Amino acid sequence: MGMTLTEKILAAHAGRDAVAPGELILAKVDLALGNDVTSPIAIQAFRSLGAPAVFDRGRIALVPDHFAPNKDIKSAEQVKMMREFAKEFGIVNYFEVGRMGIEHVLLPDEGLVVPGDLVIGADSHTCTYGALCAFSTGVGSTDLAAAMFSGEVWLKVPETLRIVLSGRPAKWVEGKDVILHIIGEIGVDGALYRAMEYAGDGIAHLSMAWRFTMANMAIEAGAKNGIFPFDAATKAYSDGRAKRKYEVVTADPGARYADEISVDLSALEPVVAFPHLPENTKPLSQVGDVPIDQVVVGSCTNGRIEDLRSAAAVIRGRKVHDGVRMLIFPATQEIYLQAMREGLMEAFVTAGAAFSTPTCGPCLGGHMGILAKGERAISTTNRNFVGRMGHPESEVYLSNPAVAAASAVLGRIGGPDELP
């Protein structure tokens, strides 16, 4: 029987010829990762096992990115625990502030995740790497501890939802709009326990950055993973970057899909998700008058150089509205440097925006841009739950970087075409 992309990668890592949805398997892990919020619990659990070593010190990544640079004493203690653990067990991929970036942008960019991989991470947005035609999924700290010990993870083989993309997206429509549109259609549990596998000739019009954004938000539809087929763009991204030999996996012609939906990319306009769920989407033209206090561009969802270029192209030569704070977060040091070289940083700062060192910070209401009671933000991040960016009575609207930048100028939610 034919297998989907996800089934094929899972079978290969479980040492099996085939797997089927519903089966529980123990699978080998190519990379296991944790951050400063989830690693401390995993480290304590790992130490409780009394193991003398981790399964492979080159296949664990520890990235302090959530509350780093340390926002307070407790956060500093958590990162210190990670740093000391990394030193004691010789973890190769520990990233200190100054070399650190947002984990889901940093690890693929560094070539530490490659096509065909099976990756688990104690962070829900670990599903990002599906853009590389890898299987990756978020787990908890105890799973991370177990994987650091044994190099394995237990997984239930998910059913697969096939999403067929056709057409070319219009101007200002980006990967973010495609995934927000899909979540709006199927709901925040529309792909619960399932894999989301993309197919169709529309994929050729999606840059790697956009695919990362779309795989990243698979979790916002409840999915276990989101996965793209390997093509010329995947190859161009991976070659010269991959630190390990990679495997090109393809879905079998006779693969079985639990369901299939189609999206005509050419019919989409930019999408905005209203509070307090990512499924509360509206096309930009139907948003109405929504004044804002803050704009955030960044995160594991939209902190890549392409995202900063998109926002900078809109903001260049214009000014951030008097009543608005605009915050830019390049996802890695490399992106920070690139933004400097290309003059993007200057465009933002000249416009009156703040340009920060990489951190997850405001996305999860951690630090560096917390909202007060009653305040409203438009953000390129991934969640708009109650209290996500600060006070429980604040609001977050989700959008792509171009719409976020246009909104910063307008002082209300709006698109680049509305700018004078």
Place this chain on the structure above:
Amino acid sequence: MELRGKAWKYGDDVDTDVIIPARYLNTSDPAELARHCMEDIDATFASKVAAGDFIVAGKNFGCGSSREHAPIAIKASGASAVIARSFARIFYRNAFNMGLPIFEAPDAVDEIEAGDRLAVDMERGSLRNETKGKEYRFTPIPPFMRELVAAGGLLHYISKRKKGD
């Protein structure tokens, strides 16, 4: 094993940000996390929940982040289990991995009201609403998950396996 307590009722899509807001994630101390459990959806829960009580909710409970702090906070609050129409997948595995019982019982969830007295028999797979005098069956836990629970959690399970026990 029978669990008994009263129901705390919530809606659909209860996310991990309201179960334990990120502003408290700079610690993993269970008692401290428990003090803020459910704070952004119900400020009274942490101070009024009694040992054995149940959280009862709609679909997709625990959606959002992978923070194990969420099941840790619920367990440390004294709540004995979560009963929902369905669970988000990371929350589901986290709960089993660290020993918080959770049950999918859609019929029961629809009819349970806040404050109802409930009794859950985990072996029989039954839930009794003593206030309303009604009994329900819930989806049995898969055998592999029962193995995890029997081994004392994921770490014990995997440690035994590595030693070839």
